[in-house]
Amino acid sequence: MAAGFDPSGRLPDLFTNAGTSSFTQFLTQAAPELLPGRRPLPPGMSADIAPHGTTIVAIATAEGVVMAGDRRATMGNLIASRDIEKVHPADAYSLIGIAGTAGIGIELMRLFQVELEHYEKIELAMLSLDGKANRLASMVRGNLGAAMQGLAVIPLFAGYDLAPADPARPGRIFSFDVAGGLYEETGYEAIGSGSLFAKSALKKKYRAGVSTEDAVKLAVEALYDAADDDTATGGPDLTRKIYPVVMTATAEGTQRLSEAEVTAVAEAVVAGRMENPGG
Numbered sequence: 001m002a003a004g005f006d007p008s009g010r011l012p013d014l015f016t017n018a019g020t021s022s023f024t025q026f027l028t029q030a031a032p033e034l035l036p037g038r039r040p041l042p043p044g045m046s047a048d049i050a051p052h053g054t055t056i057v058a059i060a061t062a063e064g065v066v067m068a069g070d071r072r073a074t075m076g077n078l079i080a081s082r083d084i085e086k087v088h089p090a091d092a093y094s095l096i097g098i099a100g101t102a103g104i105g106i107e108l109m110r111l112f113q114v115e116l117e118h119y120e121k122i123e124l125a126m127l128s129l130d131g132k133a134n135r136l137a138s139m140v141r142g143n144l145g146a147a148m149q150g151l152a153v154i155p156l157f158a159g160y161d162l163a164p165a166d167p168a169r170p171g172r173i174f175s176f177d178v179a180g181g182l183y184e185e186t187g188y189e190a191i192g193s194g195s196l197f198a199k200s201a202l203k204k205k206y207r208a209g210v211s212t213e214d215a216v217k218l219a220v221e222a223l224y225d226a227a228d229d230d231t232a233t234g235g236p237d238l239t240r241k242i243y244p245v246v247m248t249a250t251a252e253g254t255q256r257l258s259e260a261e262v263t264a265v266a267e268a269v270v271a272g273r274m275e276n277p278g279g
Contacts, residue, residue, distance in 0.1 A: 023118035051080035055194035056097035064250035072234030094159030099192035141180025194226030194233035
């Protein structure tokens with residue numbers, strides 16, 4: 001039973017007062033056992049018992065940001081899922097991608113979405129992009145205990161800054177470490193087991209001020225290169241018609257590219273690699 005519940009059925013004051021603008025802090029007081037990092041775990045490592053998600057890439061563009069993720073989840077040497085979705089809108093102007101333990105990552109992402117929505121309802125204003133990144137960092141830090149037992153989650157956060165310091169660079173990207181360390185990246189970033197190969201691909205082709213359309217192609221190419229060298233990253237599956245999830249965040253808000261749009265880009269990338277496998 002959550003802390004402070006009255007057996008008579010009446011809600012405690014915690015639920016009837018305005019309280020904090022942080023939903024995570026509210027949950028810490030009302031029902032801490034519901035937080036991902038607060039659940040007791042058996043002793044020992046748990047990394048091999050849960051599916052893991054892998055590569056996510058984010059690219060800053062002239063209009064905002066593009067984020068894309070492959071669809072594969074693995075469990076040891078097995079493919080646990082071929083069509084998991086690891087990139088989601090965090091709110092109207094920001095995106096979050098997850099790599100690591102898939103179940104905890106999805107739960108963390110959903111909790112972060114509620115955190116941002118709760119803040120807006122209480123404060124009647126949207127958190128700044130820096131504020132959103134700091135909130136996410138504290139949530140990652142709260143999962144440190146589980147991470148030390150192998151259930152680690154690393155998010156990638158990016159969004160359109162409504163009040164950018166440099167109007168020419170409205171798109172911003174933030175990465176995190178397992179202890180909740182927060183780092184702002186310049187131009188592009190990738191996380192997950194295939195990130196080394198994805199970033200190597202982006203390093204050669206990324207240019208500042210790239211258009212959203214070109215960044216989408218760069219993101220899909222980077223995921224293709226990651227899948228080419230990392231068994232845990234899934235490339236475009238032409239047989240099953242499973243392609244990366246690609247989303248954008250611009251002044252118009254967050255948007256997911258349609259299946260038809262991603263299919264056209266992915267098939268063009270695959271066709272190009274048939275002629276030149278090295279890209």
